[in-house]
Structures are given as C-alpha cells and as structure tokens.
Amino acid sequence: MARNRTTCKATPDRxxxxxxxxxxxxxxxxxxxxxxxxxxxxxxxxxxxxxxxGLGVTLIRDKTVAVETEPPRRLVVRPSMMPLAINETIFRLRPHGQVTLVEIEEYLVAGPASHRLVAPVVDRLLWLRNHVLLRRLRKVVEARQRQLRP
Structure with a gap:
C-alpha cells in the first residue's frame, strides 16, 4: 500500500x-x-x-473503472495496467482552513506486481509515482482555480 498527501489552494468541490x-x-x-x-x-x-x-517504447492500453463516488469527499477507482497489475486507488478530500487536504491510498489487488515477493518494491514505486501525481494534481487544480478568478 502507498499513501501520500498534499494540500491544494482550492475547495474540495474544485x-x-x-x-x-x-x-x-x-x-x-x-x-x-x-x-x-x-x-x-x-x-x-x-x-x-x-x-x-507507458515509458519509452513500452505502451499499455487499458482502463480505469470508478468504484465508489462521494462528491466532493471521496473517489475510489480501479486502474488496470495489465499484464502488470490492477490497483485500487482511493482519493480523500477534506477542507482544512483555506485549502483542501488531498490524500491518496493505492493498493495492489491483482496481477504479477501484487505477488508478495515484489509487492514491497512496487509499493515504493507507487509511493514515488503518487508523490508526482499529487504535485501535478495540485498544479492542475490551482491553474483552474486561477482561471475562475475575475
């Protein structure tokens, strides 16, 4: 399991x-x-x-399924990256003063990457990827927030 968090200068709705x-x-x-x-x-x-x-010449074509939705507090999705893995990803949003606390948890649920021998390494890679994901999400959210201001 990988867990990361950040804050965004926007409301949970945004x-x-x-x-x-x-x-x-x-x-x-x-x-x-x-x-x-x-x-x-x-x-x-x-x-x-x-x-x-994918990275470089490697390309995986797959899908992400919405599992559970509680706007604007929580979203659970199941991204597939087969033949490597199927994950479950939980986004939690909480207002915190003038910002929103964004937390992401990601679990391996199927595929070779979920095997107990490699899962700890994959969890660390997910943590690193989700660190980047949250930084980019914050940029997208805050850019949209700026566009809405008069």
Missing amino acids: VFAVLADPRAYAYFVAGTRTIRRFDPRWPEPGSVFHHSL
Missing part, C-alpha cells in the same frame, strides 16, 4: 471537479500518455475511461 474530468488524468497521472475515450457518466460507479500509459 479538487473533485478535476478528478471528475477523465481528460485531466493525462495531465496529472505520471506515465499516462493519452485518454483514448471515456464514459460521459464518469465518475459514477461502473463508469470507465480508457487510457494508454
């Missing part, structure tokens, strides 16, 4: 609005190259967006 926009994931999820298509119902439970991810 942060959740970015999480509710499947096109935005290409900007804040490290390794995502494109969002190929998405269900307009995203992030309703059961809705899906299809993505391509």
